[in-house]
Amino acid sequence: MNGRADLRLGITDVAPVVSCGSFSARAVVGEHLPITATVFREGHDAVAANVVWTAPGEDGSPAPFVRMAKLPPEPDRWIAGVVPDREGRWSFGIEAWSDPLATWKHAVEVKVEAGQGPDELANDLEEGARLLDRVAAEADGEWRNRAAAAAAALRDSSQELTVRIAPALAAGLQRYLHDHPVRELVTRSPRYEVFVDRREALYGSWYEFFPRSEGPVVGGVSTHGTLTTAGDRLPAIADMGFDVVYLPPIHPIGTVNRKGPNSPQFPGGNPHDIGPDEVGSPWAIGSAEGGHDAVHPQLGTMDDFRAFVQRTRDLGMEVALDLALQAAPDHPWVREHPEWFTTKPDGTIAYAENPPKKYQDIYPINFDNDPEGLYAEVLRVVRVWMDAGVRIFRVDNPHTKPLNFWHWLIWEVKKTDPDVLFLAEAFTRPAMMHQLARIGFTQSYTYFTWRTGRGELEEYGSELATNSHYMRPNFFVNTPDILHESLQFGGPPMFKIRAVLASMLSPTWGVYSGFELFEHVAVxxxxxxxxxxxxxxxxxxxxAGAEASGRSLAPYLRRLNEVRRAHPALQQLRTLRFHQVDNPNLLCFTKTxxxxxxxxxxxxxLSSRDTHIGTTALDLPALGLDWHERFAVTDELTGARYDWGQFNYVELDPYREPAHVFAVTFPRTVQFPPPVD
Incomplete structure (x- = not known):
């Protein structure tokens, strides 16, 4: 039998832990991270716990004492909050211990209440005195003296019982003993990792646009934009309050089997009779002009790209660049490394297919034939763009590449550059989406685009909040590939509704260019x-013409981003809570x-056609209030002010304003219940 004391007490269900500790949990700098565990022991003696929270590179340094508190309603569930102050790989463990001071205090109080006298309490008084002797031996200054005096009082049989125990139970000494307890039978959990990213890993507003579309129209004919002309679009994007500018691939585009306009409507993919001036798909990467480490000549040079990055930074934003690991048939990789692709029995290289669609302009990469060479090349490409100023990569279709490759690449980069972020564009099966997040992706595209009803929004939002210790969402309202039917047929009010939902539900959200112009026609x-x-x-x-004529949603997007910046609550995911309302067309939620x-x-x-009314039934304890209390709310979109309580009448006309976004003013200082994963 193993009788080691460090296995003495029970510690289970520690959180946040990802895959039993196989991968790191996630947090960002300055985030309030709840750490929870179930801690218990046999019998009736008191048990307590603390978190050992260790910063990167400080494994051998003494950690501050972070005591855990009980987390109702479960009697054995404990919680403590920590706030990381720097990026990197943190770690934590739980220490459970017998709390003899708490056991003694409870025993004395109940025995005195039961009418027992000093003779019956003689052993209890001496036990308390001995515990306080131990405290005095470790304490300094005033607290040494107070603990010693309390011990002496317990032993002073000349005094009445209440006088003898009063110094030991005094509030000041009890606070000190709470922070400097006597710990026995200390039991330690395994250590778990938390990788702490910069704040932008959790919170941000993304705007996607194609630099090549930012050229002048000459004589009614569109001309190819450059990185320089695209830079002229940046002030307007910054003015709307976006802080990440996402660019699709900016590399040379293949000429073999190049796609033409509206190619997706053809079952076979490309009509093969496109004109010589068709620009092709940016995701068909590579030609004789270069591959993944080059800039498309019509966009400019690497110096032009660096200037674009700098101009973006000057406006308070940063660039996210697409990382699409695939190649056009005329990519240099195809000639130099045919083993990086899949060769069919007839000797041809397999192109991408998603029946009935065929992408003859794109060759998927095969990661199994030369993993060492391919891994090294992809890392080299990533570092080329990092050196050019990119700190965020939006990764195209990561679910079609091996998981072990992504795990290796992401953490190889973070060894030297922990501030680099990776967004997984993976609209795929839930298991794959979640595993990509577990292995290291900073953010993930989600199913938000297809969640339109109240029930499915509540279910999906709750799922994401519950898994926020490793999976961070990015709610894009649209993408170049996804124009949901709600936007096709919902009219301008639906564009507002989806923007409110994305920007308020998720701390990170995104817009693809043209959304603000209500573009809604499908092929x-x-x-x-x-x-x-x-x-x-x-x-x-x-x-400019759209905004001047009032046919632009840009002012509305600007206001949403202003509200997000003004409210730290909207920059959180863990604290998302849904509330009841008696109309299924109305969605109600809070963030703290x-x-x-x-x-x-x-x-x-949620309806873009009809006005809907309803009555909320708010869970006021989730806001730190009692059920009967009232509070003030101010609508950040209209300026209207109301006095609210648990039950509140709501009427929303989608043609006027489809949402209330209320800033809450509390009648007193409140304590929010902890967000628990």
Whole structure:
């Protein structure tokens, strides 16, 4: 039998832990991270616990004492909050221990209450005195003296019982003993890792656009934009409050089997009779002009790209660049490393297919034939763009590449550059999406685009909040590939509804260029592809004319991003809570931030056609309030102010304003219940 004391007490269900500790949990700098565990022991003696929270590179240094508190309603569940202050690989463990001071205090109080006298309590008084002797031996200054005096009082039989025990139970000494306890039978859990990213890993507003569409229209004809002309679009993007500018691939585009306009409507893919000036798909990467480490000559040079990155930074934003690991048939890799592709029995290289679609302009990469060479080349490419100023990569279709490759690449980069972020564009099966997040991807595209009803939004939002210790969402309202039917047929109010939902539910959200102009026409019925898709042709837009005529959603997007920046609660995911409302067309939720005591309450009409009314039934304890209390709310979109409580009448007309975004003003200082994964 193993009688080691460090196995004496029970510690189970530690969180946040990913895959039993196989991968790191996630947090960001400044985030309030709840750490929980189930701690228990036999019998009735008191048990307590603390977190050992260790910063990167400080494994041998003494850690601050972080005591855990009980987490109702479960009697054996404990919680403590920690706040990481730097990037890198942190670690934590749980220490459970017998708490003889708490055991003694409880025993004395109940025996005195039962009427027992000093003779019956003689042993208890001496036990307490001996415990305080141990405290005095470790304490300094005032607390040494107070502990010693309390021990002496317990032993002073000349005094009445209440006088003897009063110094030991005094509030000041009890607070000190809480922070400097006597610990016995200390039991330690395994150590677990938390990788702490910069704040932008959790919070941000993304804007996607194609630099090549930002050229002038000359004589009614679109001309190819450059990185320099695209830079002229950046001030307007910054003015809308976006802080990440996402660029599709900017590399040379293959000429073999190049796609033309509206190619997706053809079952075979490409009509093969495109004109000589068709620009092709940016995701068909590589030609005689270069591959993944080159800039498309019509866009400019590497120096032009660096200038674009710098201009973006000057405006308070940063660039996210697409990392699409695939190749056009004329990519240099095809000639130099044919083993990096799949060769069919007839000797030809397999192109990408998603029946009935065929992508003859793209060769998928085979990671099994030369993993060492391919891994090294991809890492080299990533570092080329890192050296050019890119710190965020939006990874195209990562679910079609091996998981062990991504795990290796991401953590190889983070060894030297922990601030680099990776977004997984993986609209795929849940198991794969979650595993990509577990192995290291910083953020993930999600199913938000297809979640439109109240029930499915509540279920999906709750799932993401529950798994926020490793999976961070990025809610894009649209993408170049996805024009959901709700936007095709919902009219301008639906564009507002989806923008409110994405920007308020998720701390990170994104917009693909053209959303603010209400672009909504699909290439054919039943398709989510845009007519005149920008993936295959230039698509210049009259931004100034649309805004001047009031046909732009840009001012609304600007306001949403202003509200997000003003409210730390909206920059959180763990604290998302849904509330009841008696109309299925109305969605109600809150978000809170512990550090700033900020709270935001949102009610959205999910219908773009009809006015809907309802009554909320708010879970006020989730806001730190008692059920009967009332509080003030101010609508950040309209300026309207109301006095609210648990039950509140709501009426939302989608043609006027489909949502309330309320800043909450509390009648007193509140303590939010902890967010628990």
């Amino acid at each position: 054919k019925p039943g398709s989510e592809e845009y007519l005149d898709s920008e993936k295959y042709q230039l698509r210049p837009r009259d931004w 931030d512990t550090g700033s005591q900020d709270a935001v309450l949102v009610v959205v009409n």
